[in-house]
Amino acid sequence: MKKSPIAVHWFRRDLRLHDNTAFAHATQSDWPVLPIFIFDPNILQRLEDRTDGRVTFIHDTLNAMHQALQAQGSGIRFFYSTPAEAWEQLMEEFEVKEVFFNRDYEPYARQRDGQLYEIWKEKGVVLKTYKDHVVFEKSEVVKDDGKPYTVYTPYSRKWKLRLKEVGLPEPLAYRAAGLSPMEKSVIIPLSEMQFERSTLEIPSSEVPQQIIQHYHETRDIPSMAGTTRWSVHLRFGTISIREAVRLGMAWNEKWLNELIWRDFYQMILFHFPHSVDHAFKPQYDAIEWRKDEGDFKKWCEGKTGYPIVDAGMRELNATGFMHNRVRMVVASFLTKHLLLDWRWGERYFAAKLLDFDLASNVGGWQWAAGSGCDAAPYFRIFNPYNQTEKFDPQHHYIRRWVPEINTQDYPAPMIDHATARDRCLRVYKEGLGRG
Numbered sequence: 167m168k169k170s171p172i173a174v175h176w177f178r179r180d181l182r183l184h185d186n187t188a189f190a191h192a193t194q195s196d197w198p199v200l201p202i203f204i205f206d207p208n209i210l211q212r213l214e215d216r217t218d219g220r221v222t223f224i225h226d227t228l229n230a231m232h233q234a235l236q237a238q239g240s241g242i243r244f245f246y247s248t249p250a251e252a253w254e255q256l257m258e259e260f261e262v263k264e265v266f267f268n269r270d271y272e273p274y275a276r277q278r279d280g281q282l283y284e285i286w287k288e289k290g291v292v293l294k295t296y297k298d299h300v301v302f303e304k305s306e307v308v309k310d311d312g313k314p315y316t317v318y319t320p321y322s323r324k325w326k327l328r329l330k331e332v333g334l335p336e337p338l339a340y341r342a343a344g345l346s347p348m349e350k351s352v353i354i355p356l357s358e359m360q361f362e363r364s365t366l367e368i369p370s371s372e373v374p375q376q377i378i379q380h381y382h383e384t385r386d387i388p389s390m391a392g393t394t395r396w397s398v399h400l401r402f403g404t405i406s407i408r409e410a411v412r413l414g415m416a417w418n419e420k421w422l423n424e425l426i427w428r429d430f431y432q433m434i435l436f437h438f439p440h441s442v443d444h445a446f447k448p449q450y451d452a453i454e455w456r457k458d459e460g461d462f463k464k465w466c467e468g469k470t471g472y473p474i475v476d477a478g479m480r481e482l483n484a485t486g487f488m489h490n491r492v493r494m495v496v497a498s499f500l501t502k503h504l505l506l507d508w509r510w511g512e513r514y515f516a517a518k519l520l521d522f523d524l525a526s527n528v529g530g531w532q533w534a535a536g537s538g539c540d541a542a543p544y545f546r547i548f549n550p551y552n553q554t555e556k557f558d559p560q561h562h563y564i565r566r567w568v569p570e571i572n573t574q575d576y577p578a579p580m581i582d583h584a585t586a587r588d589r590c591l592r593v594y595k596e597g598l599g600r601g
């Protein structure tokens with residue numbers, strides 16, 4: 167039987183129908199477009215928690231997209247298999263003429279796509295990939311000599327100049343008439359993939375106008391709803407980064423700067439993929455981290471005896487989110503007060519954060535450990551008490567998460583601040599001397 171010729175749009179971290187660059191272009195193809203999503207066991211099997219909130223979120227989002235497309239006579243074709251197997255199956259069933267997707271800069275995604283390029287090439291499939299996840303990618307914002315920036319401030323200056331030059335692309339709509347017809351079908355149930363529904367709440371994607379407008383005044387106060395909580399949406403593409411940047415440009419430059427940090431870390435990950443598990447500055451790999459699993463457990467559970475640290479860790483464990491100011495405090499505490507390897511902390515955040523994003527997480531952790539590009543210098547050691555005094559002076563945030571503070575049930579500090587500080591300075595100095 168003759169196979170039907172089609173084009174395919176492959177959804178990955180771009181889970182929206184509107185203003186989706188590759189999807190909009192796909193629906194302009196000469197061939198009917200089949201949208202697909204692959205639940206990849208390589209990724210899913212690594213997740214420890216069978217009620218992982220991200221899996222529920224992705225599943226709910228895709229289900230809503232699928233239903234919206236089914237109302238237009240089309241839909242999403244789902245797979246639960248390795249990407250190579252899913253593509254093999256697709257190419258057996260159809261004559262795939264073109265494949266469209268938005269680029270992903272993480273090492274696993276690049277390796278996966280690289281293997282598939284070979285298969286597509288062999289079958290004569292035309293590949294069309296697009297930038298969508300960031301405003302400027304790879305080498306679009308580089309130094310005058312063509313090398314990537316490793317410091318944020320000059321990068322952000324160039325980023326803004328470049329945006330002035332080229333402007334933001336207008337939002338793109340997809341063409342429903344370009345979609346391939348599909349019989350009524352349902353998404354693969356979570357249970358078939360050995361997952362259960364999570365009860366974690368996903369922050370809203372409504373435009374938080376007041377928050378963005380007042381961001382510069384409220385961003386550092388963890389007890390307030392003073393940041394947008396859009397990170398999970400930007401991570402999975404349920405909000406277009408271009409929409410966010412448009413709001414930042416209109417309402418608040420401080421907030422826009424945070425979106426530029428996001429582009430910056432994606433660019434760093436692309437150019438320096440070794441930074442995922444090696445210090446960006448190699449001499450920091452010579453630091454002798456303590457291997458104390460008991461201390462690590464206390465940090466994970468929020469039982470360090472430092473209220474601001476414990477509040478942050480408990481917020482993370484209970485909600486899958488932690489305020490940025492507190493992320494900096496707990497990361498500094500793990501690496502500098504406890505002298506535990508930043509990679510342990512990075513992995514714990516990766517397992518717990520709904521907004522876990524490899525580029526920003528590694529960037530944030532290496533910043534805190536002092537080993538990253540444009541990091542805090544190693545001798546700058548956050549004092550958790552001063553941080554509390556500055557950002558939670560009335561203990562509103564702390565009391566929400568550590569109600570037993572000031573009672574017998576609350577543990578004494580694991581290590582005294584001055585002792586921890588001296589030890590950190592000594593061990594870092596020794597390590598850097600060797601490295």
Ligand SMILES: Cc1cc2nc3c(=O)[nH]c(=O)nc-3n(C[C@H](O)[C@H](O)[C@H](O)COP(=O)(O)OP(=O)(O)OC[C@H]3O[C@@H](n4cnc5c(N)ncnc54)[C@H](O)[C@@H]3O)c2cc1C
Nearest residue numbers: 393394395396397424428490493521522523526527530531
């Ligand atoms: C140790 C550590 C680990 C982190 N891990 C992650 C992570 O895995 N995923 C993640 O998205 N962010 C991470 N961040 C950055 C930041 O903490 C979160 O993006 C922010 O707290 C999310 O809250 P929000 O959406 O309310 O942000 P807002 O303050 O409203 O900022 C808007 C958006 O800008 C981006 N953004 C803000 N701050 C940063 C930053 N410092 N670096 C990169 N992008 C930023 C996010 O996409 C965010 O949603 C980490 C920071 C630290 C210090």
